[in-house]
Amino acid sequence: MSNPLMACRKLIDSLLLNLQSHDVVTPHEVSLLRSLIWRDRRFKVDEEIVVEGSRPGYSTLLIDGFAARYKFLADGTRQITALHIAGDFVDLHAFLLKTMDHGIVAMSPCHVAFVEHSDLKTISETQPHLSRLFWLDTLVDGAIHREWIVAMGRRSKKAHLAHLVCELFMRLQVVGRTTGYSFHFPLTQVELADVLGISLVHLNKTLQILRKAELLTWIGQMITILDWGRLQELAQFDPTYLSQTVEPR
Amino acid sequence: MSNPLMACRKLIDSLLLNLQSHDVVTPHEVSLLRSLIWRDRRFKVDEEIVVEGSRPGYSTLLIDGFAARYKFLADGTRQITALHIAGDFVDLHAFLLKTMDHGIVAMSPCHVAFVEHSDLKTISETQPHLSRLFWLDTLVDGAIHREWIVAMGRRSKKAHLAHLVCELFMRLQVVGRTTGYSFHFPLTQVELADVLGISLVHLNKTLQILRKAELLTWIGQMITILDWGRLQELAQFDPTYLSQTVEPR
DNA sequence: CGAGGTATTGATATGTTTCAAGGAGTGTGG
């Protein structure tokens, strides 16, 4: 738990950037958001942030780092169903879904903040606009899910991978986590294979294709897009689904 | 457009059953729901209910029939990202997402009702509980999306197909569209292949496996589950994600 | 009866997984 003054100032910065990519947030709403946070915590890589099957009484806001929603199957394989970055209200879902049907795990060291469900309920009863922004946040998650379904079902693996890189780049840009065409990407290849739903070996070979085509580099934990235009074209990437336009919601 | 008296009584029945599978709906909320509907309409098979790229000023409620969300890719392939049934608030999303990033098409003759976004906004400002139920409806959509991602990425094709049948059966049961272990299923095999993200030929062969294992029959437009236990087992189907438990939300 | 959509089947081509092995980097303890 860090110092309360810090909490008031910095903890909601990335959430704010996220929300502001969709609509104007009033100063009063900003201060309400600040008051929502009653505790923050850091998780190490591979630590469970939310456990499958649990019924948390709070929701988790990702302040910094990468987290993944996932589900294990009986045969031990894993599918990652979403990647979350700074500013994502990771399990706002649990506020209404109650029982977690999947787990959330830290893909990098993660800094998270907690918000009580009772406070979210109060917000939903007194702050219609802010409630709609929260709702929208989960709707964008859904839109991303749909895009992933399209990618898994009908895109080639290289287009799928390219699409994911495009999406992450645009989402990270909103919360100021890019430098030029580069961004920090902490997943291992095994984990990325679990995102795309393919084997490690095949992911590795797909990656080689994008590298040989000089579309991107991935060195250490840094991805750099070398040719945004061609990458977008290969991925048939259309960012409409991310709803990154400021308009009344 | 049908007679207003009919509209008041029957049009929201399936939506009501849907919402009531998650939480109690008060009589006042029921009458509000009735008053929301200002127009209904019937669509023929393959008619577009909502057009990709449009910015509708209303949302669409499916009263009866099957509809699909889909996206076409440049090479002409299609991926269906969701199947909607009676009682689904099909594009409640557009209320906050504004621009449709995908289309919605009738998979069977569909009876739909329209709700103005301005009325939804009023609801969101005066009816917190009803708003949360609407929000929940979209969250369940998201949970279904995640389950589809898992199925596409990590389940065998026959398990994927079995899982879909399990899911549809449980959803249709809630809105009273099953008879024993049978339900009406109007998709063609081409369309079902677009749901699973596989080729028609392979879908057909996968289907034979389930038929030969005597797990189900699909004759005409009627699917009958012959062995619910074994089907569920093959699919590793756990209905938690459908949130079909009545509790305060 | 013919036309068009739908389902089925077999053969072949392509995509993807699995198995297996090696290499590169990192941290640790003797």
Place this chain on the structure above:
DNA sequence: CCACACTCCTTGAAACATATCAATACCTCG
């Protein structure tokens, strides 16, 4: 400081899954 274990990445080959191509059968509708 080196040897070792460990994780992660890379590569090749063989086994398996899935797509594509092609042909036929069936049905409904006009």
